[in-house]
Amino acid sequence: MKQKNFDVIIIGGSYSGLSAAMSLGRSLRQILVIDSGLPCNRQTPHSHNFITQDGEKPAAISAKAKLQVDLYKTVHFYKGLAVKAIKKENGFEVSTESGEVFISRKILFASGVKDLFPKINGFTDCWGISVLHCPYCHGYEVKNEKTAIIANGEMAFEYAKLISNWTEDLRLCTNGKSELTLEQTQTLQKKGISIFEEEIYSFEHNYGYVSNIVFRNKEKIDVKAIYSKPPFEQHCSLPADLGCDINEQGLVKVDAMQKTSISGIYASGDCTTQMRSVAIAVSTGSFAGAVINKDLIDEDFA
Known part of the structure; x- marks a missing residue:
């Protein structure tokens, strides 16, 4: 120009x-x-x-x-x-x-x-569609759905507290050994939030809309939304x-x-x-x- x-x-x-x-x-x-x-x-x-x-x-x-x-x-x-x-x-x-x-x-x-996306097959395809970062931006659209959080440690605890406002059908995937304290673990379990420590292998999805999280041990959990803060x-x-x-x-x-x-x-x-x-x-x-x-x-x- x-x-x-x-x-x-x-x-x-x-x-x-x-x-x-x-x-x-x-x-x-x-x-x-x-x-x-x-x-x-x-x-x-x-x-x-x-x-x-x-x-x-x-x-x-x-x-x-x-x-x-x-x-x-x-x-x-x-x-x-x-x-x-x-x-x-x-x-x-x-x-x-x-x-x-x-x-x-x-x-x-x-x-x-x-x-910077994790090495999970399907993560990039689902990002912004059914893998979300902000409940204020997208939580209403997946309210009360089967939801997972991928996080660990202190951030996982705070994230789980936040997301529980939008759904009670919530599970936490630490993608490896949990770094939560015993007190945090007990608090989440009392709230009905299951904790999965297996490493994640992939997301099964249809054009970015997730249906299952697949762990490396080949177990699956069905979800409609995932929250993650890469x-x-x-x-x-x-x-x-x-x-x-x-x-x-x-x-x-x-x-x-x-x-x-x-x-x-x-x-x-x-x-x-x-x-x-x-x-x-x-x-x-x-x-x-x-x-x-x-x-x-x-x-x-x-």
Whole structure:
């Protein structure tokens, strides 16, 4: 593209990035949104717990959002991957995989995270469809169904407590020797939650809709939904490359104003919070856009 200089480069063009782009476009800012087109919820058939969009397909929400943001003529889109960023005296230089270089005064990372799936046959196929991470996003749709949790230790105990709000037909799969304390084990058993310590081999499913968990000893349990919180990594390494602080959970550390530890760099959405939902991504993106615009105004008045 011909234009090379912008007020803000937004890396990540999903819900949070688009929300920030709208906020900044409405502030008459020259914006470049760089997006590789790989949102983490691309398999999820429906999005929930977002007013006016409850039950809508995630791809439909982002497509409609992009059409609306595109109406603001100072917002520009670049489909590709940002692979390098350098902090300069008066801003930043961002390079793409194809070799293009863009300049901006500020950068917003709305780049999300990449889930690291366990080596369980069928896990990837079911992710976002019947293998879920968030009961607030998807729990209502599988309420009172036969449900399993894959987790261990303290997280398993807390996860089981949480999910038991949506179903009493619940079992916990530790996928190996249980790390629960005796007290935790007894508490779960009193609540009727069975604990399975066998290693999991696969999920039997039909186009992502699970029917059975198959253990390595060939035993099975029938389920309609599974909750799991696999580990993740930042989808984009550039915040860390630029020196932004990363917290113990592997998230970009931001303050209450969505500012990172590096001046001029902001972050929003899933790359900054464990509360991964479309609604929160939109909220933090919109707020970040307003903060960035105010910072630009203050600099111009200095």
